[in-house]
Amino acid sequence: DSGVTQTPKHLITATGQRVTLRCSPRSGDLSVYWYQQSLDQGLQFLIQYYNGEERAKGNILERFSAQQFPDLHSELNLSSLELGDSALYFCASSPSPYSSGGAGELFFGEGSRLTVL
Amino acid sequence: LAKTTQPISMDSYEGQEVNITCSHNNIATNDYITWYQQFPSQGPRFIIQGYKTKVTNEVASLFIPADRKSSTLSLPRVSLSDTAVYYCLVASNSGYALNFGKGTSLLVTP
Numbered sequence: 256d257s258g259v260t261q262t263p264k265h266l267i268t269a270t271g272q273r274v275t276l277r278c279s280p281r282s283g284d285l286s287v288y289w290y291q292q293s294l295d296q297g298l299q300f301l302i303q304y305y306n307g308e309e310r311a312k313g314n315i316l317e318r319f320s321a322q323q324f325p326d327l328h329s330e331l332n333l334s335s336l337e338l339g340d341s342a343l344y345f346c347a348s349s350p351s352p353y354s355s356g357g358a359g360e361l362f363f364g365e366g367s368r369l370t371v372l
Numbered sequence: 373l374a375k376t377t378q379p380i381s382m383d384s385y386e387g388q389e390v391n392i393t394c395s396h397n398n399i400a401t402n403d404y405i406t407w408y409q410q411f412p413s414q415g416p417r418f419i420i421q422g423y424k425t426k427v428t429n430e431v432a433s434l435f436i437p438a439d440r441k442s443s444t445l446s447l448p449r450v451s452l453s454d455t456a457v458y459y460c461l462v463a464s465n466s467g468y469a470l471n472f473g474k475g476t477s478l479l480v481t482p
Contacts, residue, residue, distance in 0.1 A: 257415065290472070298416065298459070298472035313471065345415050360406070361470070363415025 258282065259364035261346050267370045273334040276367045280327055280348030286310070287329040288349075288361060289321055293342040304329055336371045343368050376460050381477040390447040392476050394460030397441050405436060405443045408459045408472065416459060416472065420445070447478075455480045 258281035268274055280287050289301040291314075300313035304323035315321075318336075323329040333340060347361040377395040384390045396405070404423050408416040420427055422434040422443070433446040447454055459475040 257417075259415075288470075297474035298410075300471050343413070347415070360418035360421070361408075361416075363417065366413070366415055368413075 257362040257364060259346055259348050259362050261344075261364035261367050263367055264365065265368050265370075267372065268336060269372055270336055270338060272336050272371075273332065274336065274369065276331040276333070276344050276346075276369075278329045278331070278346030278348075278364060280329070280346075281350075281362050284348035284350050284362070285327065286349045286351060287323055287327070288347040289315075289329070289331050290345040290347065290363075291342050292345060292366075293339075296342075298345070301331070333369070336369075338371050341369055341371045376462055376473065378458075378460050378473075378476045380474065381479070383479050383481065384450055386451055386480055386482055387449050390450050390454070390478060390480075392445045392447075392458055392460075392478070393442055394445070395442045396460070396462045399440050399462055403440075403462045405434065405440075406461045406463070407432070407434065407445045408461070410457045410459065410475070419458075450478075450480045452480050452482065454478065 260279040262277045285306045288303045290298050291301055292298045301315040302321050303311040307323050318334050321331045343366045345363050345366045347363045349361050406421040407419045409419050410416040420429055420432050420434045422436050424436050427434045435444045457475040457477050459472045461470050
């Protein structure tokens with residue numbers, strides 16, 4: 256158990272809909288990262304927040320948005336869903352604003368599996 | 373961020389030592405090398421991290437030559453439960469994004 260909690264574990268919805276994925280980081284971790292994993296694209300970085308502020312942006316679509324709240328939990332909002340958005344969405348946390356180096360490791364949740372029909 | 377190249381897949385028998393090499397020719401002075409392991413439908417899990425020479429923990433060893441343009445993850449005496457995808461990442465202390473890519477899919481058979 257990494258200490259990172261993601262909900263829901265599974266979600267099935269239709270094209271055009273909007274969903275919200277939630278992540279609670281490990282106790283004390285200030286950084287939250289969101290990743291998307293699909294079969295053909297591997298594990299792709301979407302966005303990072305540190306202590307409520309956006310810190311880095313990866314391959315995140317304009318239809319997707321995220322935020323980190325004062326209690327440090329984070330939500331990833333996916334709108335106007337398309338079939339190609341079906342994927343596993345992972346949240347990771349770390350105590351540092353940095354994702355590597357001496358700051359060490361990222362702790363991943365179990366993921367939210369999104370299926371768009 | 374340094375680009376990494378690693379084999380797409382590898383096969384091994386139980387009990388053998390497995391070495392997975394990652395190339396990172398444009399690694400920067402401040403970059404660290406980190407390896408993660410991912411089982412199907414689970415989040416990646418940190419295995420080991422190093423900067424130079426050799427690092428060993430209870431799970432694996434990481435060998436980094438002097439020029440640091442490559443690194444090798446060594447898994448001693450693998451078991452069936454080591455079947456997973458292994459990712460090599462290179463980033464500095466100020467690194468932000470970590471794109472894991474597709475990693476190396478290791479299959480261990482009896």
